[in-house]
Amino acid sequence: MNKKKKRKEHNEEDEKLVIEQEREMKKLENSLFGSLYSPVEFGKEDKEEIQDKLEKGSALFIMDQLLEISNDELETKQRKPVWVDEEEDKTNINIAKVNRLRKLRMEDDESLISGSDYVSRLRAQHIKLNPGTEWAQFDSRSRNDKSFDDESSDEENGAVLAHNYKNVEAVEDILQTNENLVVRSSTKLLPGRLEYSRLVDANAEDPSNAPINSVQFHRNAQLLLAAGLDRRLRFFQIDGKWNTKIQSIFLDDCPIRKASFLPDGSQGGEKLGSVFEVSTDSSTIAFVGNERYILLVSTKTKELIGTLKMNGTARSLAFADDGQQLLSSGGDGQVYHWDLRTRACFHKAVDAGCINGTSLSTSPNGKLFAAGSDSGIVNVYNREEFLGGKREPIKTIENLTTKVDFLKFNNDAQILAISSSMKKNSLKLIHVPSFTVFSNWPPLKKSLQYPLCLDFSPGGGFMAMGNASGKVLLHKQHHYNHAKKGM
Numbered sequence: 001m002n003k004k005k006k007r008k009e010h011n012e013e014d015e016k017l018v019i020e021q022e023r024e025m026k027k028l029e030n031s032l033f034g035s036l037y038s039p040v041e042f043g044k045e046d047k048e049e050i051q052d053k054l055e056k057g058s059a060l061f062i063m064d065q066l067l068e069i070s071n072d073e074l075e076t077k078q079r080k081p082v083w084v085d086e087e088e089d090k091t092n093i094n095i096a097k098v099n100r101l102r103k104l105r106m107e108d109d110e111s112l113i114s115g116s117d118y119v120s121r122l123r124a125q126h127i128k129l130n131p132g133t134e135w136a137q138f139d140s141r142s143r144n145d146k147s148f149d150d151e152s153s154d155e156e157n158g159a160v161l162a163h164n165y166k167n168v169e170a171v172e173d174i175l176q177t178n179e180n181l182v183v184r185s186s187t188k189l190l191p192g193r194l195e196y197s198r199l200v201d202a203n204a205e206d207p208s209n210a211p212i213n214s215v216q217f218h219r220n221a222q223l224l225l226a227a228g229l230d231r232r233l234r235f236f237q238i239d240g241k242w243n244t245k246i247q248s249i250f251l252d253d254c255p256i257r258k259a260s261f262l263p264d265g266s267q268g269g270e271k272l273g274s275v276f277e278v279s280t281d282s283s284t285i286a287f288v289g290n291e292r293y294i295l296l297v298s299t300k301t302k303e304l305i306g307t308l309k310m311n312g313t314a315r316s317l318a319f320a321d322d323g324q325q326l327l328s329s330g331g332d333g334q335v336y337h338w339d340l341r342t343r344a345c346f347h348k349a350v351d352a353g354c355i356n357g358t359s360l361s362t363s364p365n366g367k368l369f370a371a372g373s374d375s376g377i378v379n380v381y382n383r384e385e386f387l388g389g390k391r392e393p394i395k396t397i398e399n400l401t402t403k404v405d406f407l408k409f410n411n412d413a414q415i416l417a418i419s420s421s422m423k424k425n426s427l428k429l430i431h432v433p434s435f436t437v438f439s440n441w442p443p444l445k446k447s448l449q450y451p452l453c454l455d456f457s458p459g460g461g462f463m464a465m466g467n468a469s470g471k472v473l474l475h476k477q478h479h480y481n482h483a484k485k486g487m
Contacts, residue, residue: 129478196463202224203226203234203243207471212472213259216260224236224455225259240476279322279340280323284297284298288315293308294314307343312332324339331356334349335350352392368380368413372404372407376401376404378407379393380395397428399437403420406454410456415430421450427465450469453465459480460479
């Protein structure tokens with residue numbers, strides 16, 4: 001019995017010794033490698049010890065064992081560059097003088113910047129054009145599944161978190177990226193040259209053998225609708241690389257003139273009227289009827305709820321004020337403003353120099369509207385001033401020479417697309433508010449064919465254009481790089 005007892009005591013002593021050695025090893029590892037070998041376990045720290053830390057006014061708790069670091073200490077412990085070129089701060093670079101450097105400007109009239117600013121902007125430009133590879137990102141799988149989530153409500157505050165950031169305070173996230181912690185979403189788009197790249201056609205998996213009359217991005221998903229005279233309604237998942245076809249619906253004996261999602265994303269489908277618009281609150285569809293009539297249809301009941309009558313032939317429509325107002329134009333050269341609550345026209349005035357109005361578009365915030373005519377002229381108005389009696393447009397755009405079929409503002413109204421289906425490559429992109437065309441669009445060596453329709457993705461990163469050859473051309477706008485994959 002004594003031998004067994006002694007053996008048991010000996011074994012217990014060996015176990016204690018092993019445990020003590022393991023503790024010593026962990027202490028040594030922690031002192032060398034920090035939290036790499038010591039994951040955080042919240043809630044297991046002694047309450048009195050935590051209370052002492054709080055009373056001492058700990059400025060910051062980070063992932064390495066809730067280590068306390070004040071702001072001053074954090075600044076002193078930041079890594080400093082091995083070598084600094086003192087000439088950088090003394091040198092001034094004129095970025096307005098060289099064409100290829102103008103893209104580095106923050107403001108239109110900016111010219112001279114310091115050498116250090118020049119270097120930092122070059123680095124930022126390199127990161128912008130050469131994003132990190134997918135396999136190097138820890139959360140690449142989750143980003144692929146949620147590639148549309150980046151356009152969150154944070155943009156309303158003027159800034160969004162850079163890619164990969166779930167928690168800015170996590171040290172691991174900071175060390176895993178070469179991007180800025182904060183990316184401004186309200187940056188100005190500069191005039192002159194537009195940064196873009198051609199991607200795989202949006203309908204490459206299933207191109208049409210007939211003209212594409214409608215393209216539209218879904219408001220809440222990475223989905224594109226394409227429809228045309230081949231009587232097929234196609235849906236594609238847009239990623240810029242594969243653009244996988246999701247579904248194709250064939251409508252027997254029914255060529256599609258126009259198709260649209262409801263803005264709230266609740267429904268989608270084909271509409272047979274050649275000209276119609278859906279209200280921004282998804283409650284009403286306005287159709288151009290025969291001659292001078294506009295038909296109002298409820299999206300819920302699919303029944304006619306009212307009619308509006310113009311003095312001339314109705315040809316184009318655009319909603320404003322969250323669907324409470326409707327703009328129309330047509331054969332009498334006037335722009336009508338309708339109050340849909342009373343079904344009455346409360347304002348109408350001649351579109352300057354217009355005989356036949358052919359197209360309308362309002363900016364997302366409703367402050368601007370553009371009106372096109374059969375002469376190729378596009379007038380842009382401040383809507384408040386127009387309703388107040390000012391008849392002169394803030395800009396007359398004369399870059400098209402044939403009938404203007406299509407007008408579209410992008411998501412932040414910094415780009416206005418204008419096009420005519422009567423001439424090849426007749427699609428211009430206008431910089432707002434300078435109202436000058438981007439000089440490198442359309443591409444010189446690549447034909448757009450006859451453009452028929454166009455849409456910008458909700459974040460502005462993608463632009464899809466349907467043409468008479470049955471293709472949906474897809475371009476990425478590099479300025480809107482805060483959206484994952486351009487959406």
